[in-house]
Amino acid sequence: MSSYPEDDQLIRQLAAGDEGAWRRLYDDMRSPFRLFFIRYGAMAPEDALNLFQEAMVVLHRNCTGGKIQPPLTSSIKTYLFGIGKILLKKNGVDTRHWDDDIPELPVAPEVESREDQRANAELVRRLLDKIGEPCKRLLELIFVHGYVMDAVAEELELPSAGAARKRKFDCLKKMRDLIVFKT
Template sequence: MKPRDGCQGLPGDPAAERTTVWAGDDPPSDEALLEAVARGDEGAFERVYDRYAPAVYGHALRQTGDPSLAEEIVQNTFLSVWRSAVDFRRERGSGRVWLFGIARHRTQDLLRRRRRWEVHLDGVPEPQDDAQLQPAEVVERRLLREAVHRSLDRLSPVYRDILHLSYLRGLSHREIAQMLDLPLGTVKSRIRLGLERLNRVFWEGGGRDGA
């Protein structure tokens, strides 16, 4: 993991020019840093990131087993930290507990969307451990997965890319809208239409889907 690669430029707000001056030689507490982040202090945000990004990455990697997904969870977690620091209250718990609560939610969101991708087509089974299946069932399942991905490749880019972001990368509709600079309603509409086209291409075995 490359620290802060996915979070460069996240603040991007005039308030981020504010910088807190810390008194004494002791490092500021998590709670003090989060309160400074809530005031738009980019330096405090970087301290929080450097302090906790490796631990969040380790947690995400244990949950997903996938380094690229773990890095994505780190990015999503600290984006949420920047946006939600105003909601942090030290009287409700420590900064560490609050931050890891966000990390757990971002991990669960991504895994839930990936599971939804696995089962949204009728007849496509949920993932199972190959050891629990007969050899013929293992082959059948793998062929079926390959067919789903071939069908996805047949979609026009406008639908293929947005389904990839939503179901394979696990981004929320709002995050996709921000990434692609699209209205939220447009994102939801394209995902719905994309799933309809994917379902049709998969079951009909047709050629490349038109826009």
């Protein structure tokens, strides 16, 4: 039985890319996150807001990338605040002496540098431009916009979800071969 049934439900919506759910989470967490980091980290209010934005991006990435899945072992709030602390640690801030109630996370959130992210995004954009428009559109729908196979089939007028799935692997293969060609 899950310790956080409501958050489990929410994480499913977030993982599915429900924009409304993300917006509500953003609005709900903005104040408590600011208070926490201004209080314990003595951060300037603007810095706390920047950190909040970064932490939300990491949470989004981990949710949509399947790194956080129900049943959760911590609440989403704990997870988000934990990401904030990890981001600060990466910037050399020592958070060990904080007298807070955010435990060490059972699953450390993956925090990638902005530079690495930009480089990865650039690589994929370059490859997408080389595999033809139909493949590009299909892979963007799946991996960028989070469409499920049924929706992809409908959007691209393919006969079935199975056909969309097969096309997806063909297109991925095209991209993967371009990586080998480059390296």
